[in-house]
Amino acid sequence: MTTEGRHDKRWWLRWLLVAAAAALPLGVAVPFVYLQASLLARHDARGAAxxxxxxxxxxxxxxxxxAAEMAPQAGKSCAEADATLREAAFQPYFRAIVLVRHRVLYCSSITESFTLxxxxxxxxxxxPPGRSFHFVPGTPMVPDRPAVMAIRLDxxxxxxxxxxxxxxxRDLLDAVGGTGRYRIGIEALDGRHGLAGRRVGVPPPGAYFVQDVVSTIYPFRVRSLADAALLAEYRKRLAGSYAPFVVLLALLLGYLCHHFLKYRFSLVAAIRRGMRRGEFEVHYQPVIDLRDGSCAGAEALMRWFRPGQGAVRPDLFFAVAESSGLAIPLTRHLFKLVGRDLRRCPMGPLFRVGLNVTASHLVEPGIVDDVARLRKVVGSGAADFVLEITEREPLPPIEQVYEHMGVLSASGVKLAIDDFGTGHSSLAYLERFPVDYLKIDRGFVSAIGTDAINASVLEMIIGLASRLGVELTAEGVETREQLDYLAAQGVHYAQGFLYARPMPIEALRAWVDAFHGAP
Structure with a gap:
């Protein structure tokens, strides 16, 4: 792909991500509005009920x-009870009062004596005997209008x-539900009989947003259903309320995403420019053999010094390089710089320089040529090399490692697992993995002399290395207590600020010449 094509692809990707970030508030707001509108509609439906x-x-x-007041009139003749019945029937809500003898209606407040x-x-x-309530579609005198009967029988x-x-x-139901916002009705608890407002029938059980309120005194319930129009009204109202905030949040997220991506893409471009312009340097941290106190080698650490901005944190630019496909080009640039340094300041054939490589680079066919090119540049006797892959990322397939390490090992290149104990390797994997060194992560070294769980893990790592027959290098050694403990436990190598900080190749050469085995 041409440079222009890659630029266009990155440009489209950047704006696609910005658009996605800006659309995120809308994607959250829509279901939130629907949910809140539903909750409000259900709340209102219950309030109406x-x-x-x-x-x-x-x-x-x-x-x-x-009914309780009129119960003593039961059994009396119509002539005896008529005045009392008619007087009671004038009270609001009531259509008629009827007396019953032996389960036969015989006297009413609105008719002469009859039998039914x-x-x-x-x-x-x-x-049943006792008190009961019944919904009926009509009564003998008014057969086309429903009623509710309160009955008392002995x-x-x-x-x-x-x-x-x-x-x-019915008027009550119409007053509450007649606004078009609710479907509402009253029904017996058995669900077979009831009354509803004129708009609709009694809402069916199980319908969405149905709210049942059951009387704690009488055997009936009120069932209310929020109408679709009410739901739409709430959605519209909430959408209007949240719209300004959603728009502002979308603009803010879009801006932040654009700013982040601009910085990230600019950092990717800056890494490429930095490699071209010579902004990267290699500093070397000595590795000490704890068995004889000699300097056995050094780890090559990439440093980036941007003009006008100073040093860039390695964890920052390495993370960007790994996520943008620049990890392998950056490693090859490291090889180039190390080759230049060692050609200028050879360290000797027994001096091992650790080079950090990614797992993806180790299994790439080009790794063999990359190392061969480095060795050719430095010449024989300048140094030898250890490839360090971190355990913080998944380790590569063993078969591919064997294929490449077979060639590299024949030329004296060793393999180490960096940051060991932090993650992805199992015992079964390590028993087959062609590793020469395990590098103990500084987090475990810093736990020496404490009760932290990392101190126990360190002991297990030391035991595992002994079982596997590989040598150990401890990183991040900063105190004499840590050094003494590691030496007593049989750890072979150590590196850290207790001995020296990373330094340029010329300073390393001078430091090694002046080093006498004690920190």
Whole structure:
């Protein structure tokens, strides 16, 4: 791909990510608005049901009171009870008061004496002794208008029926649900009979947003369903309320994403420029053989010094390099700089220089040529090399490692696992992996002399290395206590600030010449 093509691809990718970041608030806001609108609609539907429930409870309580008051009239003749019945029937809500003898209706507040079996009056036909309430589609005198009957019967079948005119309940339902916001109705707990507002029937059980409020006194419930129009109204209202914040957040996220990507892409470009312009240097940290106190080698560490900005943190530019596909080019640049340094300041054939490589580089066919090119540049006797791959990323397939390390090992190149103990290698993997050194992560070394769990892990790592027959290098040694412990445990090599900080090749040459084995 041409440079222009890569630029266009990065440009489109950057704006695609910016657009995705800007769209994120909308993607969150839409389901949030739908959810909140649903909750509000359900809350309102329940509130409407509770309003109806309170009023219906009051009406039924009045009917129940009147039935109890009229119960002593049962068994009397119509002539004896007529005046009392007619007076009671003038109270609000009630259509009629009827007396019952032996389960037969015989006297009413609105008619002369008559007879009608109770079983013919009610849809279910059965009325138990005691107090009960029944929804009916009509009564003998008003057959086309529903009603609710409050009935009191004794064991002999004598009692009274107070009929609540359904019009009052219907008006109540219409007042609450007639705005077009709710579908609402009252029904018996068995669900077979009930009343509803004129707009719709009683909402079906299981419908979305159905809210049931059951009376704690009487055997009925109010069922309310938020209408789709109410839901749409809430969605529109909430969307309008949140829109300014969503837009501002989208702009902010888009700006931040653009700023981050601009910095990131500019950092990628800066790394490329830095390699071309010679902004990278290699500093070397000595590695000490704890068995004889000699300097056995050094780890080559890349440093980046940007003009006008100073040093860039290695963890920052390495992370960008790894995520942008620059890790291998940067490693090859490291090889180039190390070759230049060692050609200028050879360290000797027994001096081993550690070179950090990624797992993906180790299994790439070009690794053999890269190392061969480095060795050719430095010439024979200048130094030898250890390839260090970090355990913080997944280790490569063993078969591919064997293929390349077979060639590299024949020329004296060794292999180390860096940051050991931090992650991805299993014992079974290590037993087959052609590794020469394990480098103990500085986090475990810093735990020496403490009760931290890392101190126990360090002991296990030392035991594992002994079992595998590989040599150990401890990183980040900073105190004499750490050094003494590591030496006593049989750790072979150490590096850290206790001995020296990373330094340029000329300083390393002078340091090695002056080093006498003690930190």
């Amino acid at each position: 509770e309003v109806v429930m309170r009023q219906a409870d009051a009406i039924f309580a009045e009917a129940d009171r009147l 079996p109770l079983a013919q009056l009610l849809p279910d036909g059965e009325v 064991q002999a079948g004598d009692g009274v029926i107070v009929t609540v005119d359904g019009r009052y309940l």
